Amino acid sequence: SSGINAEYGQGLKDLPELVRSVLKLDDEILALAKDLHSEKSLLLMGRGYNYATCLEGALKVKEVSYMHSEGILSGELKHGPLALVDENMPCVLVVLKDQTYSKCHNALQQVIARHCRPITICEEDDEEVKGMSFRSIGLPPVVDCLKCILAIIPLQLLSFHLAVLRGLDVDCPRNLAKSVTTE
Numbered sequence: 001s002s003g004i005n006a007e008y009g010q011g012l013k014d015l016p017e018l019v020r021s022v023l024k025l026d027d028e029i030l031a032l033a034k035d036l037h038s039e040k041s042l043l044l045m046g047r048g049y050n051y052a053t054c055l056e057g058a059l060k061v062k063e064v065s066y067m068h069s070e071g072i073l074s075g076e077l078k079h080g081p082l083a084l085v086d087e088n089m090p091c092v093l094v095v096l097k098d099q100t101y102s103k104c105h106n107a108l109q110q111v112i113a114r115h116c117r118p119i120t121i122c123e124e125d126d127e128e129v130k131g132m133s134f135r136s137i138g139l140p141p142v143v144d145c146l147k148c149i150l151a152i153i154p155l156q157l158l159s160f161h162l163a164v165l166r167g168l169d170v171d172c173p174r175n176l177a178k179s180v181t182t183e
Contacts, residue, residue: 124139
């Protein structure tokens with residue numbers, strides 16, 4: 001228990017430097033956005049902590065670039081979303097070395113079998129996933145519960161670049177209330 005707490009504590013201490021290292025991937029993410037900005041839709045798939053990452057990433061893409069995007073639980077792929085996957089549907093999969101790795105790896109194989117050219121967010125040393133990917137964004141290793149903090153950064157940058165490439169004002173998205181009002 002104290003060893004786990006120490007690992008979490010060290011992970012939190014290292015987080016600012018890890019975030020800086022992910023931000024240095026901005027040129028790669030801009031290149032990806034240039035390939036995707038004229039697409040109509042984007043699917044983002046993940047599991048565990050990274051299902052929430054995909055939901056948030058899809059929301060940001062919708063909010064600022066007005067591109068249709070969906071965050072999908074990769075374990076639910078066979079319950080409908082897989083019908084959307086083909087060579088024309090861009091898919092981002094979060095495949096990180098955590099307790100969901102083998103299941104996310106399986107989802108990656110499923111989309112490849114449908115001729116998708118997957119874009120993965122994976123660990124920087126995961127040569128197998130990188131080799132299966134059309135494009136990959138490699139993240140530094142960190143304790144499991146903090147992986148989602150690093151994984152959302154490329155998706156936030158991607159949504160920003162998509163909006164800019166589409167000629168949109170990222171600081172003033174349409175129909176988006178900055179505050180919640182109730183009656």
